[in-house]
Amino acid sequence: MDLTIISTYRCNSKCQMCYIWKNPTDQKEEVSLETLSKLPGGFDNLNVSGGEPTLRRDLPDLVDLLYPKARILEISSNGLHPEKLVPIIKKYPKIKVRLSLEGDEATSNAIRGEKDGYATKMAGMRALQEAGGEDLGFAFVIQDENVDQLVKVYEMARSMGVELSTSTLHNAWQFYKNDNYFYDRVTVARKVEGLITSMLGSGKPKNWFRAYLNLGLIEKILGHPRLIRCTAGTDFAFIDPWSDVWTCNVRSDLLMGNLARQSWEEIKASADAHKAIQKVHACEQNCWMVTTARTAMRSALIPQVPKIGPLMWVLKNKLKVSMGGAIAFDRYIDYSRVEPSPFKQRTSFLGTKAKAALVRGRATPDARYPLKSFQNN
Numbered sequence: 001m002d003l004t005i006i007s008t009y010r011c012n013s014k015c016q017m018c019y020i021w022k023n024p025t026d027q028k029e030e031v032s033l034e035t036l037s038k039l040p041g042g043f044d045n046l047n048v049s050g051g052e053p054t055l056r057r058d059l060p061d062l063v064d065l066l067y068p069k070a071r072i073l074e075i076s077s078n079g080l081h082p083e084k085l086v087p088i089i090k091k092y093p094k095i096k097v098r099l100s101l102e103g104d105e106a107t108s109n110a111i112r113g114e115k116d117g118y119a120t121k122m123a124g125m126r127a128l129q130e131a132g133g134e135d136l137g138f139a140f141v142i143q144d145e146n147v148d149q150l151v152k153v154y155e156m157a158r159s160m161g162v163e164l165s166t167s168t169l170h171n172a173w174q175f176y177k178n179d180n181y182f183y184d185r186v187t188v189a190r191k192v193e194g195l196i197t198s199m200l201g202s203g204k205p206k207n208w209f210r211a212y213l214n215l216g217l218i219e220k221i222l223g224h225p226r227l228i229r230c231t232a233g234t235d236f237a238f239i240d241p242w243s244d245v246w247t248c249n250v251r252s253d254l255l256m257g258n259l260a261r262q263s264w265e266e267i268k269a270s271a272d273a274h275k276a277i278q279k280v281h282a283c284e285q286n287c288w289m290v291t292t293a294r295t296a297m298r299s300a301l302i303p304q305v306p307k308i309g310p311l312m313w314v315l316k317n318k319l320k321v322s323m324g325g326a327i328a329f330d331r332y333i334d335y336s337r338v339e340p341s342p343f344k345q346r347t348s349f350l351g352t353k354a355k356a357a358l359v360r361g362r363a364t365p366d367a368r369y370p371l372k373s374f375q376n377n
């Protein structure tokens, strides 16, 4: 099972597609080491995310606690404080680190509202490499504003010897946002095809399966059903900063329990968890995020091995690309059917005085997540 720990909602970026930064948590109420020590071992991927996890002063202790509990411990960071990550990587070179990067300097800084963000994270990535990091990479959120630069960023990451993971716009309680929509679904989707071809052309099997994951992103961008059904609550879960455990980070009606008040085993066996998982089986959202897609692509018997569908697609198209052929995208994707979506302008917060205000006294999940409906079709 994969687990994402949303360790804080404090964040020093001001992204246009995620409003966590407008909804900071009080650090006194953020999930504690004592609570996290209740997690069992044996997770496949444990992702320490946020908000910005490097803003937690106890991040090194959190890593010491969680590292033995997972096959892969991951830190998802905006990369604005690489000096906090370097000592962690020196101690644990195998930790997976992904730094958010949304394109070239001007584009990334504008989308993320980060003054000097690009320069800081590029220097930070080099520092992490020098520290001995073995699983480093950038994370890119595909949207109309940066999709032109997608292949270029992938090639740049390759030339630096690091990975590129991709996701795309979603509406979710975690992001405090339900108005992320593409301006032009087909244009964005078509440009992802270039990345898929480049990834299949690489010599790394990891990239070939990322190509399939990006095929799923095209379906998501067009508003089509998921390539593989979602297994939220069974193959992955999320813990929010108030220690609430959720099947996923999208729908705010899929609460399973609370790790501060219950044990992990009690949560998994609870009636609330069973009810939430029943709702997942009937869920009509078409999310395709890294966590939801990666877990769906895995064999149910051996998690390190892909399901037969993705495997066959990868083998067939890897061979085709290797022989100089082109992938018949129109055979896999129905471009004649594009779901309508409302137009909602996104605005850069770079250089604005927009500030976050701490809201106190949010005692229940209902109060913490005022947005109730999320459309990801």
Ligand code: SF4
Pocket (backbone or CB within 6 Å): 230, 231, 232, 247, 248, 249, 250, 251, 280, 283, 284, 285, 286, 287, 292
């Ligand atoms: S498809 Fe449904 S259950 Fe799965 S992540 Fe999306 S909202 Fe959650």
